[in-house]
Amino acid sequence: MATPPTLAADAIVGLIAPLWQWVIGLLVLVTVVLSTRKLLMRGPSRMGGALLMVGGAVVALTALTYLIETL
Template identity: 45%
Template sequence: MDDLSRSPTAVLADDALLGLLLPFWQLVIGAFVLFVVVVSVGRLARRGRSRMTTALLVTAAAIAGFAVVGVLLQG
C-alpha cells in the first residue's frame, strides 16, 4: 500500500535529480584520478630512469593482463 502513496511524478523527479548529479560526480572522480596520476608520475620521474623503465614495463604488463582477462570473460 505504501507504493501507491507515491505518485509517478515524484519517482521521475528523483531519477532526474540523480541523472543531473551523476555526470558531476564522474567529473570529480576523474579529476581526482588525473591529479593522483600526475603527482605519482612526477615522483617516479624524479627517482630516475631505471625506476621509470621498470614502472612502464609493469604498467604495460598490467594493461595487457587486464585486456586478456577482459577478452576471456567476455565470451
C-alpha cells in the same frame, strides 16, 4: 495498468551523476600526474615503476575518453 508517477528524485540523480563522473576523472588525472612526477624524481625507473606509469596512463586515457563521449 497505469504508468507509475515520475519521481523528482530521479531527476536529481540524473543531474548529479555527471558531476560524479567529472570528480572521478579529475581524481584519476591528479593521481596519474602525481605518480608520474614521483617516478621522474626517482631517476631511472625500474620495470615496476614503468609498468605503474603505463597502467596509470591507460586508466587515465580510458576515463577521459569515457567522460568526453558522455558529453
